[in-house]
Amino acid sequence: MSRLRTTLEARGNSPVVLREQGNVGADDILRQAIQFSDAITTRGACRIFSLDDDPATLLALLVVAESFPVSLVLGRASAGDVKLPEELEPDVVVRDSGEIVPGSHYSRDRQTGCAPGIYLLTSGTTGRPKVVHQTLEALTARMRRESLEKNRGGIWLLTYEPHSFAGLQVVLSAALSEGALVMGHGRTATEICRLARTFRVSHLSGTPTFWRSLLMAVDSEGLPSLRQITLGGEAADQGTLDRLQRAFPQARVTHIYASTEAGALFAVNDGRAGFPAAWLGEELPGGVRLRIREGMLEVQARSLMQRYAGSHPAPLTEDGWLRTGDLVEVVEDRVLFRGRDDEVINVAGLKVFPREVEAYLLAHPHVREARVLAIPNPMTGAVLGAEIVPAAGAPDNLAQELLRACLRDLPAHKVPRRFAMVERIPISSSWKKVAPR
């Protein structure tokens, strides 16, 4: 398919990337794509490793990737020292501002040995990142199916790393729906607020942690240009969804279930956390099917990853379902996310998902942000502790108030036994809460 190139060609010189220091037009991106094509074809290169985090360069490379049988590995600059599987050792590396340099293993005679497509590094918090093979077709499936027409002409602001799965979704959505992408250097919520106001951003997508930070930064003027609020990357909790809808009544609030491995699977627009339990028996658009096995959400979809590069086996069941690692529970008509299987805390022999307790705390009116962690002790193995960023006007005895509320509403083993009031909770570069180790 050459949809991306065709769309860019149709746009002539209209701006695709908006910047305070000058916009980048569709024709600039196509010109860069031609330069890349020349540089790559004259070298006979087929493995490209891009460390450039400029969305315009990224779009140019994606045009190349849909026109030639190349393997495009996307990483950010700090991933430059990542050891890629041998088959993906790059022939050329694209560095800042589109500079192309030969890879360390480059030779004209090297065999291909790897499937063409897009290779994404997972943001795995532990160990070496895995490399997931995706196709541009799969990466754009959901947006083409559901939202290109509806989102036409939107102004999108990028809060994710452009090279990440979520970042690519935003970059490609903006380009394919004939919108524009706002790119700033600021990584703070205050700076993102300022950019959103300056460029009258209509589409903003971020993690729930990002949105809670933004809610703290936005002033009484609000962001009246916002039409679409999207949450992804972490499970969206009811407290955050409610606060967003109150703060931005003119915008639609959507939370998306997606991962690098599975692609973008479904979107929930009814303002409630989790997704309808009725979906478990249905085939959703894109061939998406959902089931629960041993408390874990398993999925099938046409956008499912092709495979991991290198020696990692794909985490598929024998009958071809992807085990997501997300633990869920059916509560009445809803499937609710409880946490990741690698985040379980054992309290007195009982499993607790810290995210579930965080979601409870975040619904409290005096809590802005919360992080739940394990505190080891000799009596029960561990008990929960909670770090709390209090909301403005929170009472001095908030810790005692929260303890009382938790003891009233939660089973005893899910009650945090120590509350620490903090100014902020560490957030990773991908706007996710850093899990305490």
Added chain:
Amino acid sequence: MSKEEVLLRIQAVLDQVLDAKGIPRVKLSEDVAVMDGTLPIDSLDLAQIVIELQSVTGRDPFRNGFVEFRTVGELARLFAA
């Protein structure tokens, strides 16, 4: 921290827990047994008392494994300097 100060701390955490549960406060003394049912607390409440003592005293008497204690006084002595 002296044994008396540790005892005061135990009383304070116990008061917090009982207040939060809406149970009448209980006045502690050294010879009260911790977990034989005399006190209206469970092992999670006791864990809360212990992590608080670890935090305020900076001591961890259980670092090398569990140490037996039966009464409030014995618990206080484990954390007293």
